[in-house]
Amino acid sequence: MSLMLLIEQALNGLQYGVMLFLMAAGLTLVFGVMGLINLAHGSLYMIGAFACAAVAAATGNFWLGLAASLAAAAAAGALMELTVIRRLYARDHLDQVLATFALILVFSEGTRWAFGSFPLYLDIPRALAGPVRLPGGIDYPLYRLVLIGVGLAVAAGLFWLIGRTRLGIRIRAGEADREMIGALGVDISRLYTIVFALGAALAGLAGALVGALQSVQVGMGEPVLILAFVVIVIGGIGSIKGALVGAILVGMTDTLGRFLLPIAFSTFMERSQATSVGAALASMLIYILMALVLVVRPGGLFGRA
Amino acid sequence: MRRETVLNAVLALGLLAVPLAAQAMGEPFIVTLATKVAILALAGVGLNIALGLGGMVSLGHAAFFGIGGYAMAVLAAPVQAYEPLMTWPFELAGTKSMPVIWVAAMVAGALGALAIGALSLRTSGVYFIMITLAFGQMLYYFAISWPAYGGEDGISIYVRNGFPGLNTLDPIQFFALSYGVLMAALMVSWVLARSGFGLALAGARQNPVRSAALGIRPYSVKLTAFVISGAITALAGALFADLNRFVSPSMLSWQTSGEIMVFVILGGVARLFGPVAGAALFILLEHWLGGFSEYWKLFLGLALLGIVLFARGGLIGTLAGREVAHD
Numbered sequence: 001m002s003l004m005l006l007i008e009q010a011l012n013g014l015q016y017g018v019m020l021f022l023m024a025a026g027l028t029l030v031f032g033v034m035g036l037i038n039l040a041h042g043s044l045y046m047i048g049a050f051a052c053a054a055v056a057a058a059t060g061n062f063w064l065g066l067a068a069s070l071a072a073a074a075a076a077g078a079l080m081e082l083t084v085i086r087r088l089y090a091r092d093h094l095d096q097v098l099a100t101f102a103l104i105l106v107f108s109e110g111t112r113w114a115f116g117s118f119p120l121y122l123d124i125p126r127a128l129a130g131p132v133r134l135p136g137g138i139d140y141p142l143y144r145l146v147l148i149g150v151g152l153a154v155a156a157g158l159f160w161l162i163g164r165t166r167l168g169i170r171i172r173a174g175e176a177d178r179e180m181i182g183a184l185g186v187d188i189s190r191l192y193t194i195v196f197a198l199g200a201a202l203a204g205l206a207g208a209l210v211g212a213l214q215s216v217q218v219g220m221g222e223p224v225l226i227l228a229f230v231v232i233v234i235g236g237i238g239s240i241k242g243a244l245v246g247a248i249l250v251g252m253t254d255t256l257g258r259f260l261l262p263i264a265f266s267t268f269m270e271r272s273q274a275t276s277v278g279a280a281l282a283s284m285l286i287y288i289l290m291a292l293v294l295v296v297r298p299g300g301l302f303g304r305a
Numbered sequence: 306m307r308r309e310t311v312l313n314a315v316l317a318l319g320l321l322a323v324p325l326a327a328q329a330m331g332e333p334f335i336v337t338l339a340t341k342v343a344i345l346a347l348a349g350v351g352l353n354i355a356l357g358l359g360g361m362v363s364l365g366h367a368a369f370f371g372i373g374g375y376a377m378a379v380l381a382a383p384v385q386a387y388e389p390l391m392t393w394p395f396e397l398a399g400t401k402s403m404p405v406i407w408v409a410a411m412v413a414g415a416l417g418a419l420a421i422g423a424l425s426l427r428t429s430g431v432y433f434i435m436i437t438l439a440f441g442q443m444l445y446y447f448a449i450s451w452p453a454y455g456g457e458d459g460i461s462i463y464v465r466n467g468f469p470g471l472n473t474l475d476p477i478q479f480f481a482l483s484y485g486v487l488m489a490a491l492m493v494s495w496v497l498a499r500s501g502f503g504l505a506l507a508g509a510r511q512n513p514v515r516s517a518a519l520g521i522r523p524y525s526v527k528l529t530a531f532v533i534s535g536a537i538t539a540l541a542g543a544l545f546a547d548l549n550r551f552v553s554p555s556m557l558s559w560q561t562s563g564e565i566m567v568f569v570i571l572g573g574v575a576r577l578f579g580p581v582a583g584a585a586l587f588i589l590l591e592h593w594l595g596g597f598s599e600y601w602k603l604f605l606g607l608a609l610l611g612i613v614l615f616a617r618g619g620l621i622g623t624l625a626g627r628e629v630a631h632d
Contacts, residue, residue, distance in 0.1 A: 037431045087614055093431055094362050098570050099613040101563045105606030113600045222559060226442045229435035237431065280450040287443035291424050294436065298427045 004138050009259045010252065015144045017251025018151025022206035023228040024235070024243040025158055026199025032238030033174045033195050036085065037093055039100035041203055041228070042221025043107035044080075048073040048204025049211035049220060050111055053120040062125035066208050073204020074197045076107075081196040086189065104222065112218045119215035122208075147209055154202065155244050162240060171195060175238060230286055234293045236303025245301060250286050257285040309625040313578040320346075320581065321484060328477045336476040337548075338592065342585045343483040344544045349568035349580025350490045351537030356566070357575030358498055359530040360510035361426075362434050365441030366565045368421065369414040369535040371448065371557030373542025376410040378460040378552045385463055403468040403482075406543055414539020415532045417444075422531035426524055438559060445557040459553025466547055473547070483544055487581070490537050495577055497533070506530050538565070567609065573619030582620045 027041050051072035056065030084103060088096045124143045131139040162168040170191055173181040182188045207221065214220070231250050235242025262278030269277065293301065320339060327335035348370055355361040383390045383399035390399040400406060425436045449457050465473045473479045497503050508516040509523035516523050546552045555561065564587070572583030590608065594601035616623050 031431065037434060084610065084614070093434060094356070094570070094574065095613050095617075097362060097364060097434060098566065099610055101567070102606040102609035102613065104563075105602045105609070109600045109603035109606065113603065223442070226438055226559060230439045233432060233435050233439065276450075276452050280447055283446040283450045284443050287439055290436070290439060294424055294427055298432075 004136070006256075006259070007136070007138055008140060009255055011140055011144065011148070013252035013255030014248060015148050015151075015251070016255055017248035018148055018155070019206050019210050020224070020227055020231055020251055021151055021155060021244050021247035022202045022209075023224055024231040024247050025155075025240055026202045027225075027228050028232050028235070028238055028240065028243045029171070029195055030199050031232070033171055034085075034089055034192055036088060037096050037100070038085070039097060039225065040080065040103035040107065041199070042223075042225030043104055044073045044077055044200045044203040044221070045207035045224055046111060046218065046221040047076050047107065048207030049122070049216045050115060050120065050207075051204070052208035052211055053122040053216045054115070056122055057120070062123070062212070065122070066205075069204045069208035070201050073207070074201040076204075077200020078193055078197040080200075081193050085196065086192065089192075108218050115218075117218065119217035122211045122216055124212045143212065150205075150209065154205070155240075158240055167194070227286070230290050232300070233290055234300060236300025239300070239302040242300055242302030249289070253289050254282070254286050257282040261285070307625075309576070309578075309621060312621060312625050316578045316581050316585070317488070320585065324477060324480050333476045336480050338588060340476065340480040340483050340548055341545075342581075342588050343480065343487045344541050344548060345565070345568060345588070346581040346584040347483070347487045347490055347544065348538045348541035348565050349572070349584055350487070350494055351534045351539075351541060352565050353534075353569050353575065353580050354494060354497065354537065355531050355534035356569055357579070358503060358506050358510070359527050359534075361527060361531060363425075363437040363531070363534075364434050364559070364562050364566065365421065365425075365437030365439075366535075366538050367557050367559065367561035368437075368441040368444045369417055369538040370542040370545070370561055370565065371444060371552075371554070372413050372417045372535075373410040373539030373544075374546035374552040374556045375448065375454060375542075376413045376539065377406050377466070377543040377546040378462060379454060380406050380409055381462050381466055382454075382460050401464070401466045403466045403473070403547070406466055406547075407486075407540055410539045410543035411536040414542070415536040417539070418532045418535025419528070422528045422535070426527055426531065438562065441557065441562050442559060445554055445559070448554040448557055455553070457554060459551060459555075462546070462550045462552075465550055479548070483548075486540065486544065490540070491577060491581075493537075498577070502526070502529070571609070571612065571619055573621035576619065576621040579619055579621050586620060 023041065023045060026044075027038065030036055030038055030041075048069035052062075052065035052069035054065075055068035056062050059065070080103065084099060088099055128143045128146055130142060132142040132145060134140055162171060170181065170186055173186070174188065174191055174195075178188060206224075210224075227250060231243060231246040233246075234249060235244070235246030258279065261282045262275045265274035265278045297303070320343060324336040324339035327333075327339070348366070351369070352363065352366045355363050355366075380390065380399050381401055384401050388399075390397045421437065421440045425433050425440065428436060448454070454460055465479070467473055468482055471478045471482060473482065505516070505521045505526050508519070508521060509526045513523040516526075542556060545556070568580050568583035568587055570583065571586055572579030572581065576582075590605055591601065594604050598604065612619070
């Protein structure tokens with residue numbers, strides 16, 4: 001029984017991890033190629049969730065909502081890149097932080113203005129509702145299982161895109177030497193817009209998919225954004241592989257920590273005290289993990305430094 | 306006199322004159338607003354030492370702001386509950402005395418900055434930004450999930466803490482106290498920038514390799530500056546908690562970090578009075594824009610975007626010219 005619970009929690013951790021990967025992949029791509037730190041990436045996650053919830057509520061169809069979330073986040077990302085972000089590539093990180101912080105304010109308040117302060121709710125599509133029986137007799141929500149599948153499929157697609165396609169070659173070349181690929185005739189500013197919109201679409205997809213599990217509200221993006229930063233720091237900036245490993249590590253550590261630490265503390269502590277101490281420590285666990293990685297490998301697990 | 310010196314004098318006297326005039330006209334609300342400006346500017350002065358002098362883009366200074374706030378509440382809450390602060394290993398009573406609380410807040414903030422800085426300074430650039438942000442978030446979640454000090458609800462302190470010889474519940478007297486602390490911190494910041502340590506710090510910021518060749522370890526110099534910065538921001542946190550007579554995890558949130566950074570950049574990075582100008586402008590905007598729209602932060606965001614993209618150097622840079630290094 002306890003083992004089944006553990007497996008269920010591990011699956012939850014994996015699901016959380018692959019959703020974090022969708023966020024972290026976009027951030028790390030944008031940083032790797034353009035050298036830009038984008039705090040407003042969380043806003044794109046929120047835009048995806050709101051687009052999905054609004055379109056799904058209007059049409060009654062989750063899949064249309066999902067398509068809308070991809071389109072809305074990619075469009076918002078491209079617009080953001082064309083109007084603001086491209087002025088920031090040559091600036092220092094401080095200006096990038098401040099400008100993208102300003103973008104968070106604009107997007108958050110704009111969304112609050114358009115949709116109000118109350119959270120929206122997004123239902124899991126009927127075809128994916130309910131549990132599924134896994135081998136070993138574990139009942140697990142089908143939707144979460146699908147999220148794991150989608151996340152891993154996107155990861156595989158991204159590896160293929162970066163490693164095997166012409167766009168991927170350009171992206172890798174852009175990371176290595178942006179002036180050289182410009183000299184070789186690649187339209188860099190278009191490449192940058194495409195990379196940014198791609199990262200935005202991944203964030204929007206994550207927002208829409210997770211939006212069906214949690215409520216859709218203003219400010220939902222930033223906690224995820226900060227976790228995605230932790231993922232990138234652990235995995236190493238600019239590395240997609242690092243983002244995947246880091247995301248699953250963070251997702252697992254957080255979920256299993258919240259599950260196991262209170263149990264571990266209750267072996268030598270009073271139960272209610274163990275619950276609160278365990279919960280408080282579990283909330284810090286991923287940051288402790290990050291600190292450990294920093295001590296051992298300051299450049300991250302797969303970083304170049 | 307240099308234009309910036311004149312501007313600094315105008316800012317210092319203006320921040321003093323406005324609440325005095327408001328007091329004379331019987332507008333205690335404006336006195337409280339000015340107090341808020343002074344305290345937030347103090348937090349900015351702290352960050353400016355790390356950011357402006359040391360070039361460390363910390364997006365986690367809410368951690369120290371919150372540590373200061375919680376230091377105040379942890380010391381003062383047992384007094385109002387008639388309980389000792391701790392009974393083991395020795396018995397210690399809480400305190401309602403501001404000077405004691407300030408020292409405790411600064412020590413706590415310095416220790417927090419030492420731990421976070423020692424880890425974060427192993428890296429630089431964009432890593433440093435992300436890591437300080439992450440550690441700030443760690444303390445935020447810790448404060449939420451740790452039930453002993455109010456958890457998500459925070460702690461209320463019913464009576465403002467006392468300062469010998471002053472009635473701190475009188476808005477103008479509390480303002481005078483906050484203003485005095487701000488001026489003292491500005492003095493510290495000014496002396497620091499001109500000291501040998503300040504020059505070493507500037508060297509570590511501009512060229513770490515060359516500093517190291519001169520026998521200055523950039524890591525230790527930067528860490529020292531980060532600790533001083535954290536202590537000053539924690540002092541601001543203690544005062545801010547006293548102003549509101551309330552602390553909650555929101556003091557530790559990433560938005561607070563962002564806002565402290567906005568004060569510094571809005572006013573002008575590495576400018577002595579930059580945080581004062583920035584905090585004053587921020588509070589004015591909040592008050593003025595908040596008056597006609599619930600969504601005032603939308604306009605704040607647009608204004609900030611305009612400033613970053615077009616008015617570099619912040620308010621003081623725009624008004625007093627760009628030069629800053631050769632003085």
